[in-house]
Amino acid sequence: MLINLPIDFNMNANLGYLGRNKNECMFEMDNGFITRVIDTGKTYRLVQLHANKHNQMIVQFIDSKPTKETEQAAVVRFVREWFDLDRDLFPFYEMANVDPLLKKPVQDFYGLRVVGVPDLFEALCWGVLGQQINLAFAYTLKRRFVEKFGTSIEHNSKKYWIFPTFKQIAKLSPEDLTDIKMTLKKSEYIIGIAKLMDNGELSKEKLLAMDNLKDAEKSLIKIRGIGPWTANYVLMRCLRHTSAFPIDDVGLHNSIKFLMGLDRKPSKEELLELSSKWSGWQAYATFYLWRVLY
DNA sequence: GGCCAGGAACCTT
DNA sequence: AAGGTTCATGGC
Numbered sequence: 001m002l003i004n005l006p007i008d009f010n011m012n013a014n015l016g017y018l019g020r021n022k023n024e025c026m027f028e029m030d031n032g033f034i035t036r037v038i039d040t041g042k043t044y045r046l047v048q049l050h051a052n053k054h055n056q057m058i059v060q061f062i063d064s065k066p067t068k069e070t071e072q073a074a075v076v077r078f079v080r081e082w083f084d085l086d087r088d089l090f091p092f093y094e095m096a097n098v099d100p101l102l103k104k105p106v107q108d109f110y111g112l113r114v115v116g117v118p119d120l121f122e123a124l125c126w127g128v129l130g131q132q133i134n135l136a137f138a139y140t141l142k143r144r145f146v147e148k149f150g151t152s153i154e155h156n157s158k159k160y161w162i163f164p165t166f167k168q169i170a171k172l173s174p175e176d177l178t179d180i181k182m183t184l185k186k187s188e189y190i191i192g193i194a195k196l197m198d199n200g201e202l203s204k205e206k207l208l209a210m211d212n213l214k215d216a217e218k219s220l221i222k223i224r225g226i227g228p229w230t231a232n233y234v235l236m237r238c239l240r241h242t243s244a245f246p247i248d249d250v251g252l253h254n255s256i257k258f259l260m261g262l263d264r265k266p267s268k269e270e271l272l273e274l275s276s277k278w279s280g281w282q283a284y285a286t287f288y289l290w291r292v293l294y
Numbered sequence: 295g296g297c298c299a300g301g302a303a304c305c306t307t
Numbered sequence: 308a309a310g311g312t313t314c315a316t317g318g319c
Contacts, residue, residue, distance in 0.1 A: 127300090127301095128301095128302095130299090130300050130301085131299095131300080131301040131302065132298090132299060132300090132301045132302080133298095133299055133300090133301095134298075134299040134300085135299075135300060136299095137299080138299090138300075185302080185303075189302090224302090224303080225301095225302070225303085226302085227301060227302045227303085228301090228302090229300075229301055229302080230301075230302085233300075246300075248300090248301070249300050249301095250298090250299065250300055250301090251299090251300040252300075253300095254300095286300095290300075294300080
């Protein structure tokens, strides 16, 4: 399958983001090829993708199973969503090119998209896992969680993991998670979220139906374990609100500190002032600023 | 070895 | 509503 990429899409910029941590367990990267499992709705299929020289993404099933058209369509949909291919970034670049803080990052990483986490449960778990610990440890926790509770597809004696489903996790008790060294609180949060999704109170469809960002944010923050940071992180990476803004993010603070040569992190007032021109594109601004450090 | 990490809940004022 | 404390492990 071929997907025509936007003219301002740069595969290497996106690969750079995806390859930033060697401990990533949800996909494999090798020489520009990404291999991962994609949920087609009814089946899990092992897929490999890479970009060719004609600005196209080539998507191939590599598990040698018969493929239905519905699966092809689902995979293409996933890839489009994963890399935010249907977004017109012209207004963002127009704004960022004259923004003192964003100017250099958008030059250095031009063509980068907000790489998504299309699965809501995965996005929420990744958000909760990442709270108040360093990113390297967060990746370790995610790997342990996935390898203990997820399933996998084997290919060439390698395992390609499928993120644990909320249905599986909803059945667990917090103690089941403590031996992977995640805190009891986080275990409670993740199981609580899984239960809300399992009983249908929380779903991607419901959140997407709230066209107002603030409504979706409020409904997420009501959930135990989800605060302003996690809510906006998920709105940014899963629900794809370009104006979601995890303003409390330490990585964002450190990036700004670095770019401005400060000897301290920016204050809340400074953050609001610096981001005042980013309206509508806070998520993209944040993502590019993260790339400066990670 | 000590500081701090892609925060949030929970407890005091 | 604000402000301080606790969670808790591990990277650097």
